[in-house]
Amino acid sequence: MSFVTVRDVWKSYDGRPILERVNVDVEEGEFISIVGASGCGKSTFLRLLLADELPSRGAIRIEQGHRAMEPNQERGVVFQRYSVFPHMTVRDNIVAAESFGTRSGWFFGKRLRGARERADETLARIGLSHVADNYPATLSGGMQQRLAIGQALTAQPRILLLDEPFGALDPGTRLAMHDFLTELRARTKMTVFMVTHDLTEGFKLGDRVLVFDKPRWDPHDPGAYGATITYDFDARDEGIPFQTIKEKTHVPVSA
Amino acid sequence: MRLINRRPSRPVAVLLAALPFVLIVIAYMIGSDLRLAANPQDKLLPAPSTIWDTAVRLFTEPDKRSGRILLWADTGASLRRLALGVGIAAAISLSLGVLIGLLPYARRLLSGFVAVISMVPPLALLPILFIVFGLGEVSKVVLIVIGITPFLTRDLSQRVLDIPHEEIVKAQTLGASTLVIALRVVLPQILPRLISAIRLALGSAWLFLIAAEAVAADVGLGYRIFLVRRYLAMDVILTYVLWITFLAFVIDWALKRLSGKAFPWMGAGL
Numbered sequence: 001m002s003f004v005t006v007r008d009v010w011k012s013y014d015g016r017p018i019l020e021r022v023n024v025d026v027e028e029g030e031f032i033s034i035v036g037a038s039g040c041g042k043s044t045f046l047r048l049l050l051a052d053e054l055p056s057r058g059a060i061r062i063e064q065g066h067r068a069m070e071p072n073q074e075r076g077v078v079f080q081r082y083s084v085f086p087h088m089t090v091r092d093n094i095v096a097a098e099s100f101g102t103r104s105g106w107f108f109g110k111r112l113r114g115a116r117e118r119a120d121e122t123l124a125r126i127g128l129s130h131v132a133d134n135y136p137a138t139l140s141g142g143m144q145q146r147l148a149i150g151q152a153l154t155a156q157p158r159i160l161l162l163d164e165p166f167g168a169l170d171p172g173t174r175l176a177m178h179d180f181l182t183e184l185r186a187r188t189k190m191t192v193f194m195v196t197h198d199l200t201e202g203f204k205l206g207d208r209v210l211v212f213d214k215p216r217w218d219p220h221d222p223g224a225y226g227a228t229i230t231y232d233f234d235a236r237d238e239g240i241p242f243q244t245i246k247e248k249t250h251v252p253v254s255a
Numbered sequence: 256m257r258l259i260n261r262r263p264s265r266p267v268a269v270l271l272a273a274l275p276f277v278l279i280v281i282a283y284m285i286g287s288d289l290r291l292a293a294n295p296q297d298k299l300l301p302a303p304s305t306i307w308d309t310a311v312r313l314f315t316e317p318d319k320r321s322g323r324i325l326l327w328a329d330t331g332a333s334l335r336r337l338a339l340g341v342g343i344a345a346a347i348s349l350s351l352g353v354l355i356g357l358l359p360y361a362r363r364l365l366s367g368f369v370a371v372i373s374m375v376p377p378l379a380l381l382p383i384l385f386i387v388f389g390l391g392e393v394s395k396v397v398l399i400v401i402g403i404t405p406f407l408t409r410d411l412s413q414r415v416l417d418i419p420h421e422e423i424v425k426a427q428t429l430g431a432s433t434l435v436i437a438l439r440v441v442l443p444q445i446l447p448r449l450i451s452a453i454r455l456a457l458g459s460a461w462l463f464l465i466a467a468e469a470v471a472a473d474v475g476l477g478y479r480i481f482l483v484r485r486y487l488a489m490d491v492i493l494t495y496v497l498w499i500t501f502l503a504f505v506i507d508w509a510l511k512r513l514s515g516k517a518f519p520w521m522g523a524g525l
Binding site: 050052070071072073075076077079081082083084085086087088096097100101102103104105106135136137148151152155157 | 419421422424425426427428429430431432434435438439440443444518519520
């Protein structure tokens with residue numbers, strides 16, 4: 001059985017379908033890029049995966065578990081903006097990823113010291129040690145997103161959801177973030193869903209690229225039908241799926 | 256060069272800032288001089304020197320009967336009422352604001368109610384407060400609380416709603432319960448907003464305080480002003496008005512400083 005199963009998912013607002021008949025299976029450790037035009041439901045799909053919103057019909061399950069009714073620790077998320085807590089220092093943001101799951105939300109004494117040490121290790125890994133005591137507002141956009149990814153991974157989610165995580169960054173920083181994410185993934189083997197409107201980015205980072213679009217279109221009523229997955233590309237080997245074909249083609253049937 | 260792009264240099268800026276104050280003092284001095292020239296016994300616009308003498312007397316000389324310096328006693332009583340009223344209002348509005356902003360059920364239950372209550376003119380309730388709570392301290396404090404709590408609550412609940420939804424979702428994915436989100440995500444981000452809301456509400460708080468003291472009190476800044484009004488003691492009234500203005504200004508400045516010191520993560524957002 002696949003790791004994440006999406007079965008016949010529909011989502012409509014006020015009777016207007018946004019998504020219809022979405023079916024997809026994702027294996028553990030896959031990196032799924034989600035692309036599509038503006039307003040075609042790719043962010044809605046991510047919010048459904050996140051369980052921030054619930055499908056009108058159908059079900060999304062992780063390892064055949066229950067349908068989630070609200071965001072939980074199985075899902076980590078990084079948004080384009082506002083993904084870290086502005087009132088906590090960089091280190092406390094990482095500590096919060098551990099302490100928020102407790103009853104009071106605070107760590108004290110020995111547990112706090114332990115969490116701080118682990119946070120410092122995490123910060124060293126994501127290259128933010130030198131700003132551990134700063135507040136996020138003083139960090140550059142790329143550093144804030146690195147912190148957000150580090151924070152999300154500290155909570156050890158089953159799947160990581162990225163909603164245009166590099167959309168607000170300049171091209172140079174974006175490339176650096178690609179390397180950062182690739183490296184991180186090689187180490188953690190995390191299952192990732194990333195919404196992006198940058199096709200190159202989607203193919204570069206993803207193992208698969210899902211394209212959302214409206215297959216049915218009524219010119220008199222553009223909102224009548226929802227979007228669904230219209231293409232499911234194999235994006236390994238830099239998006240050239242047939243590069244690794246082993247068997248010989250164009251061989252005469254009976255030589 | 257367009258007018259919108261012209262900026263005063265530093266000395267000119269200081270001069271401009273001082274100008275309205277200087278003008279009002281000069282206008283007062285001219286008016287006072289004219290009236291005193293016509294009638295040396297005039298009490299309406301006492302000479303600045305008279306006001307100064309009165310101020311020195313009020314700040315230093317004890318009352319002959321009670322042996323206390325009345326101005327300090329008035330100040331102490333008034334500030335105590337103000338602090339109690341504003342403190343209680345802040346505590347109530349902080350809890351209500353977080354509840355309304357965070358819980359859809361509380362929002363449905365309370366936001367309409369608070370919106371209606373905030374339309375009740377608090378001063379119209381003053382007689383009721385005097386009847387219910389008597390003429391002592393309680394009714395004055397309660398008037399301040401009733402007067403500013405609805406405003407503070409509406410402001411704070413809106414601030415809670417303004418916290419990006421992304422942050423609330425992020426906290427949930429880190430396993431935070433509703434309580435943890437309230438205490439560790441919402442509350443710390445709301446406290447600086449509380450202080451700026453209090454700074455805005457302090458003007459009304461002073462208004463309600465002076466009004467309550469004017470109607471029924473035996474000590475207090477507002478009480479004293481309305482007491483000496485009977486004797487047309489403009490020098491005393493003006494001293495008290497300037498003193499109240501000074502106090503309000505210092506409190507506002509102190510709150511601003513506190514906010515900057517206590518919430519360094521706000522940066523320039525205050």
